[in-house]
Amino acid sequence: MKLGCGLFGLAFDLENNFEKTLQNLGENGFTAVEPLYAFPNDPALAPDSPVPSFLKTILWDEEKVQSLLPKLKEWGLTISSMHVDLAFGVNIDEALPELISFSEKTGIRYFMTSLEFDTLEKCKSAADLLNHANQILNPHNIYLGYHNHYTEFKKIIIDGTECTLMEYFLSHTAPEVKLQLDTGWQMYSGDDVIAFIQKYADRIFSVHLKDFVSGYDSIEKDDAFAATGYGVLPTKEILAEFPNLNLFEHGLMIDQDHAAKNHSLPDDLKAGAAYLKELIG
Numbered sequence: 550m551k552l553g554c555g556l557f558g559l560a561f562d563l564e565n566n567f568e569k570t571l572q573n574l575g576e577n578g579f580t581a582v583e584p585l586y587a588f589p590n591d592p593a594l595a596p597d598s599p600v601p602s603f604l605k606t607i608l609w610d611e612e613k614v615q616s617l618l619p620k621l622k623e624w625g626l627t628i629s630s631m632h633v634d635l636a637f638g639v640n641i642d643e644a645l646p647e648l649i650s651f652s653e654k655t656g657i658r659y660f661m662t663s664l665e666f667d668t669l670e671k672c673k674s675a676a677d678l679l680n681h682a683n684q685i686l687n688p689h690n691i692y693l694g695y696h697n698h699y700t701e702f703k704k705i706i707i708d709g710t711e712c713t714l715m716e717y718f719l720s721h722t723a724p725e726v727k728l729q730l731d732t733g734w735q736m737y738s739g740d741d742v743i744a745f746i747q748k749y750a751d752r753i754f755s756v757h758l759k760d761f762v763s764g765y766d767s768i769e770k771d772d773a774f775a776a777t778g779y780g781v782l783p784t785k786e787i788l789a790e791f792p793n794l795n796l797f798e799h800g801l802m803i804d805q806d807h808a809a810k811n812h813s814l815p816d817d818l819k820a821g822a823a824y825l826k827e828l829i830g
């Protein structure tokens with residue numbers, strides 16, 4: 550089983566014991582990690598940056614990636630893909646050549662961005678950005694996908710017809726613009742995950758599993774997380790759709806932001822990986 554792990558939720562654990570946290574992922578059945586990409590001279594990594602120190606543990610620049618790749622290999626891991634922050638003051642025409650250079654040096658070809666659009670105007674802007682970026686990146690065999698949260702499934706009316714912002718986004722982006730579908734956030738929004746996957750199978754190249762406890766919609770969000778397979782996400786039904794998807798290698802990932810109540814996140818991830826291994830081998 551090839552299974553990735555989003556590192557966002559593990560930022561505190563990585564700050565406390567960076568190598569052991571990653572090593573445990575390999576021991577517990579994960580085969581890849583998905584950190585955040587740091588641009589050259591990224592101000593977020595500066596000593597006086599307002600970015601909290603724990604978040605800096607998941608912001609990896611080229612130097613850090615190059616130094617970690619041999620260690621990750623020892624632990625049975627690789628870097629499947631990386632998240633790229635294009636929302637705050639990034640000049641896209643400067644960022645894309647930097648991504649191309651980074652990809653050529655590291656072999657990492659899949660990048661994700663999330664703009665959390667919640668209005669039609671923001672949705673149109675996101676569609677334009679992803680179209681433009683992939684026109685530049687795709688000839689280099691590099692892909693920038695879109696990672697959703699829950700705001701993108703807000704319903705709107707276009708020419709008298711109801712749709713979600715995400716459906717509008719997909720209808721206004723080229724087929725080459727793919728999704729990293731966070732099924733947990735989609736479920737959280739109230740949208741039908743399985744129907745969406747069936748309708749847009751050709752647009753999905755990565756799936757994030759994020760589980761929530763029963764009654765999650767009436768609980769404080771950060772307290773509603775569950776280990777994958779132990780909540781109400783229709784995980785078995787999602788996996789049943791995988792023969793119709795063309796995921797990139799390690800494109801299936803667990804992305805749990807917080808531990809379940811009275812649990813540790815590393816223990817939840819271990820339980821989730823074991824659950825998936827039992828299902829798909």
